Amino acid sequence: MSNTKDYIYYDHTISLCNECLKRIDAKIVFKDGNVYLNKTCREHGFQQVLIATDIEFYKQIRNYNKASEYPLKPQTETLYGCPYDCGICPDHEQHSCLTLIEITDRCNLTCPTCYANSSPTHGKHRTLEEVEFMLDAIVKSEGEPDVVQISGGEPTIHPQFFEILDIAKSKPIKHLMLNTNGFRIADDLEFTHKLASYMPDFEVYLQFDSFKPEALIEMRGKDLTNIRKKALENLNKCNLSTTLVVTLQKGLNDDEIGEIINFALKQPCVRGVTFQPTQISGRLKNFNPATGRLTNTEVRQKIMEQTNIFKPADLIPVPCNPDALIMGYALKYNDEVTPLTHLIDPEVLLNSSKNTIVYEQDQELHKHVMKMFSTANSTDKIGETFHHLLCCLPDIVAPDLSYDNLFRIIIMNFMDAYDFDVRAIKKSCVHIVNEDGRIIPFETMNMFYRKELQEKYKNLISAKV
16 A cells, blocks of 8 residues: 655755755645745755745746746856856846845944845945946846846945946936935935935835834844934935835744834835845844744735735736745825735736736726726826836826825745745846846845855856756
8 A cells, every 4th residue: 555645746846955055856845734845965864944835825826927038148158057157147037127236345234134244344345437337237238227226235335325326327227226224314314315316216225124122133233213213204304215125034023014014104205115034145143044934925924914905816926036026016095005916907917018008908907096096186197107116017007196106015035045946046036236247146146156155155156066
């Protein structure tokens, strides 16, 4: 009589060993209502990693895959196989939806949680020539890059910060973002006003992890409550478009997801919240992978449980990289919040070659929103402001709305060695520009390609394993 396994075998992929980061085969299995990666390394043995807590949602993910959009040219050859050829190599399946430029390695904090290992003494500031070279590398790859994020370290401490913004604004970049911990914004209203002068098509990506001092101390090394409060006060005074970005750890701040969303909806300047489960990379002083990891499906479930706004059909996979990204959109008007994503025809979402749609082409969406805004007095035309950052959603033409009326939720899982799935990494669309001009997926950059890692893993990324 045959023995029955305690799981259902669903698929096969290539993953990495949690310890040595060598490529190894992995099974995707269903067990006890969850989805796991089962893999075995010759040196480090059997490893089972939770990758989803909702089997039905996980099975739907691949239905959201759209045709790959490739950059204008690759930067490297495909020699050893993913993830050892970054980047971008010809075998990658997605262009740069968002590209980070790290203008400095240094930071005014030394956070216990930091994928870049930044500190006041780490590394150096990039020169203007180096920054422009990296910006030009993105333009050569993308033509007109969708979103470029000025990052670090803490970019606002760069002595030529505004000169860098001027250079970036001179390039054919559709939308520019500033990734910041908010210290300088909180301390200097004049600085914030100057930032606001770069709008439209400019946004602040503000670190905002928790309302709890103890959680902030554990993740950031100090209580940043007042900094966050003052930064948002100044951003609201300038109505400077802002996204709150929340690094999540299980048992530390995942109970605050709904509270953060509700708080964000009350801030005039805030256009959305991005939730990022902690990637196991860089400096992680107070993090235990066995207990602290969160999957995208867990975050999705907590958003629905902790708010009365978003339902399952409002939080869907992002077609450019559905394994790693979940999105939800809503409209804000007269203190009313109306989820938008479920009103858009998924066939249009996936099949439109340009991902564009005029409002009237989706009758349910049109009737619902026209009713909601029938008393609108705004004379602002939507123009380009509302079209940007609708990540893989059709563009919408709505004459009485502006970017101020948009609110988005993004769940962004940056895979690491634990949950590495080569299928998803090939679709990675958030990239980092290296100093040598290579454009490298965020995930693999933090696993293999930072300077301090290249020596450690040189045998992996220079030879077949």
